[in-house]
Amino acid sequence: xxxxxxxxxxxxxxxxxxxxxxxxxxxxxxxxxxxxxxxxxxxxxxxxxxxxxxxxxxxxxxxxxxxxxxxxxxxxxxxxxxxxxxxxxxxxxxxxxxxxxxxxxxxxxxxxxxxxxxxxxxxxxxxxxxxxxxxxxxxxxxxxxxxxxxxxxxxxxxxxxxxxxxxxxxxxxxxxxxxxxxxxxxxxxxxxxxxxxxxxxxxxxxxxxxxxxxxxxxxxxxxxxxxxxxxxxxxxxxxxxxxxx
Numbered sequence: 001x002x003x004x005x006x007x008x009x010x011x012x013x014x015x016x017x018x019x020x021x022x023x024x025x026x027x028x029x030x031x032x033x034x035x036x037x038x039x040x041x042x043x044x045x046x047x048x049x050x051x052x053x054x055x056x057x058x059x060x061x062x063x064x065x066x067x068x069x070x071x072x073x074x075x076x077x078x079x080x081x082x083x084x085x086x087x088x089x090x091x092x093x094x095x096x097x098x099x100x101x102x103x104x105x106x107x108x109x110x111x112x113x114x115x116x117x118x119x120x121x122x123x124x125x126x127x128x129x130x131x132x133x134x135x136x137x138x139x140x141x142x143x144x145x146x147x148x149x150x151x152x153x154x155x156x157x158x159x160x161x162x163x164x165x166x167x168x169x170x171x172x173x174x175x176x177x178x179x180x181x182x183x184x185x186x187x188x189x190x191x192x193x194x195x196x197x198x199x200x201x202x203x204x205x206x207x208x209x210x211x212x213x214x215x216x217x218x219x220x221x222x223x224x225x226x227x228x229x230x231x232x233x234x235x236x237x238x239x240x241x242x243x244x245x
Contacts, residue, residue, distance in 0.1 A: 007052035011168050011175055012061070012161060017054065024056035032165030033211050034065045039232065040085030042208035049207070051165045061161050064154045070094065070116065071148050072235060075134040082209045082233040121147045131155075132188045133234045159184045163227055163239040170205070170215050171225070179243040180223055186237050195238060199228050209233075 007027070009016050017027040030053035038048070053061075073090035076083045092098040094116065095109030121128075125135060125147040136145050160182045167174050176182060189196055204212040210232055218224035227239040 007173065009052070009175055010054040010057055011051045011164050012053055012057040014175055014177055015054070017052070022055070024054065026055050028053055028055045028058045030058040030061065030161075030165070032162055032169065033207060033231075034062070034069065036066070036089060037069055037086075037210065037231070038208060039081075039083055039210045041081050042210055046208040049165060049169050051168045061158065064158055066093070067112075068150070068154050068158055070112075071150050072134070072231075074148060075131075075150075076232050076234045077137040079139075080233055084209075086232065116148070119149045121149075123147075131186055131235065133236055156184055159229075159237055159239070162229065163241070166213055166215070166227060166229070167225065167241060170213070174223075176241060179245065180241055181244055182239055182241055184237055184239045189236065192238070195226070195228075198226065204230075 007017075010027075011030070015025070018025040020026055029050040032049040032051060035048060038046075070090045070093050073083075073086040076086060078084075078087040088097070093109065094113035095101065095106055096113070098109075101109065124142070124145045128147055130147070131150060134150075135147070136142070163182045163184065164176055167176060198216050199214045202214050202216060204214050206212045212230050214228040216226040216228075218226070221243075223241070224243070225241045227241075228236070229239065230236045
């Protein structure tokens with residue numbers, strides 16, 4: 001193997017790895033799109049992208065991903081092929097419809113369920129900020145819609161992590177270093193027609209029915225880029241990699 005191509009730094013924090021197994025700063029492989037987020041309709045041949053990450057960064061982000069997945073899955077139309085099986089996974093994560101758990105794991109899932117139920121608003125989304133794509137869904141009576149809090153810090157941390165992973169995979173193993181940084185934006189697509197036209201000539205790169213990515217390079221700066229990413233044909237967001245100035 002060409003050792004010169006062996007990753008030496010974490011994609012997420014940019015710090016070097018240490019060669020000590022199980023050390024928080026040792027190397028692990030972080031999935032760009034979490035494995036549990038892939039719908040059941042994903043063919044086995046679809047590649048699950050991974051990027052080099054510190055064990056600690058991987059674990060910390062994994063905790064956020066697990067909680068965020070449940071909330072997003074409950075806000076996704078389960079009738080979509082892009083979301084096949086997601087609601088069942090979310091219920092299982094709360095201990096619903098699953099058996100054979102150890103007593104410790106059962107307590108953990110029941111505690112997660114109790115915490116989540118307290119954050120469900122049965123009055124729907126009146127007066128709330130709703131993420132584009134997460135509601136309302138056609139075909140369901142208005143009175144059946146409920147809302148649940150999506151923690152902004154977790155959402156930004158996970159979506160920024162996805163963008164860093166996509167840039168590593170799509171731009172020659174690049175790790176985003178200062179002064180460049182990632183910014184993520186959640187807007188209704190009809191509100192940004194000029195941005196949509198930027199991506200129009202670019203075919204999406206798909207990872208099964210659940211995810212697709214478009215990347216637009218900035219002509220006069222090879223280190224800057226724009227991204228348009230779709231998750232489950234539900235949560236769609238834009239991202240920019242630009243210098244802070």
